Amino acid sequence: MLGYAEHDLEGLPFEQLLAVPSRIFYQTHVFPLLKMQHRIEEVYLTASTKFGEVVPVLVNGTRMETPEGVVNECLLVPIRRRNDFEDQILAAKRQAEEAHEAKDQLNQALHEAQRELTRQNEELKVLKGSLESQVLAQTAALRKMVQDLQGFNYSIAHDLRTPLRAILSTSAILLAEAGEALTPAHRRLLERQQHNATKLANLVQDLLDFSRLGLQEVVFARVDMSGLAHEAARSVLAEHSGTKARVIVEEGLEASGDRSMLYVVLQNLFDNAIKYSPEGGTVTFGADGDGFYVKDEGIGLAPEFAEQIFRPFERLHRDEDYAGTGIGLANVKRIVERHGGRVWVESEVGKGATFRFTLA
Numbered sequence: 001m002l003g004y005a006e007h008d009l010e011g012l013p014f015e016q017l018l019a020v021p022s023r024i025f026y027q028t029h030v031f032p033l034l035k036m037q038h039r040i041e042e043v044y045l046t047a048s049t050k051f052g053e054v055v056p057v058l059v060n061g062t063r064m065e066t067p068e069g070v071v072n073e074c075l076l077v078p079i080r081r082r083n084d085f086e087d088q089i090l091a092a093k094r095q096a097e098e099a100h101e102a103k104d105q106l107n108q109a110l111h112e113a114q115r116e117l118t119r120q121n122e123e124l125k126v127l128k129g130s131l132e133s134q135v136l137a138q139t140a141a142l143r144k145m146v147q148d149l150q151g152f153n154y155s156i157a158h159d160l161r162t163p164l165r166a167i168l169s170t171s172a173i174l175l176a177e178a179g180e181a182l183t184p185a186h187r188r189l190l191e192r193q194q195h196n197a198t199k200l201a202n203l204v205q206d207l208l209d210f211s212r213l214g215l216q217e218v219v220f221a222r223v224d225m226s227g228l229a230h231e232a233a234r235s236v237l238a239e240h241s242g243t244k245a246r247v248i249v250e251e252g253l254e255a256s257g258d259r260s261m262l263y264v265v266l267q268n269l270f271d272n273a274i275k276y277s278p279e280g281g282t283v284t285f286g287a288d289g290d291g292f293y294v295k296d297e298g299i300g301l302a303p304e305f306a307e308q309i310f311r312p313f314e315r316l317h318r319d320e321d322y323a324g325t326g327i328g329l330a331n332v333k334r335i336v337e338r339h340g341g342r343v344w345v346e347s348e349v350g351k352g353a354t355f356r357f358t359l360a
Helices: 020-037 081-115 121-177 184-213 225-239 259-275 328-338
Strands: 039-048 054-066 069-078 221-224 245-249 254-257 281-288 291-295 343-347 353-357
Touching: 020 039, 020 054, 020 121, 039 069, 039 121, 081 121, 121 184, 221 225, 221 259, 225 245, 225 254, 225 259, 225 281, 245 259, 254 259, 259 281, 259 291, 259 328, 259 353, 328 343, 328 353
Parallel strands: 245 281
Antiparallel strands: 039 054, 054 069, 221 254, 281 291, 291 353, 343 353
């Protein structure tokens, strides 16, 4: 699997077969866990071949005491399925793009046929029926591909949760059972690992939510925006229990839209306003001639970043200063645009920010 002859491996430390990041993970987590529990199950590592190529592997191992001494037996299985999945999603994306192009071509042909209606009425009926059948077939194929992509997203998310849970549980075990034996530096490494694994799990969930918003149907109804804002504000203030900020909601505001989606908009805008108001102040929800707005008295931002903050993963601050995944405002933009509106921010550094949005 790795290109070594048997005599090349005799006397070689096991971790020398691993790529550098996996070597560190093996030394600090995998081998200590093997010593402590006498077994490891489904650990993901990256091996390095004799020629410098990397091979993702799944490792299972046992630790046994024999008359000759302690023996650690590990089974390494190369992982190829993930690469297969990645190839499949790339092919699916290409097929989706081709389907979109085919649909545009069909629509263009339909419009051209309609312009000839006065002199080719009977011929147009035949052509139109044919085109509609093709459009329906292409739409059905596209819908199936979208469903397949959604299923793939859930599959990848599930696959990611398993190693993340393993990382978190391993870190917790080491901190709990070997805490006194660890140096302060090692404890900090484990705690940072727990933090990053938790952040990655949250990011996976946010990505699924972001993807799901594009497929969820918008159900329009009359929405009490003031009541919805009170509900969202209570939820966000409960999460930021130590905040000094207070929320004021203008009463009597209504709109037409999807209540559950608009709740996500207000929740994210309130969370953003309170998070970036470390000194407190007033967060106001209201409406004027430009539409609805959420205004705060926080740190603000430079005008040149006004578009950047609505892109997925675009963050202006370090995670240790202001926690987040960079998906919240991207979700706000997607929901508002699906309601036929737009969202923008007016702000200066140190002078707070006003997020405005309109609905069709």
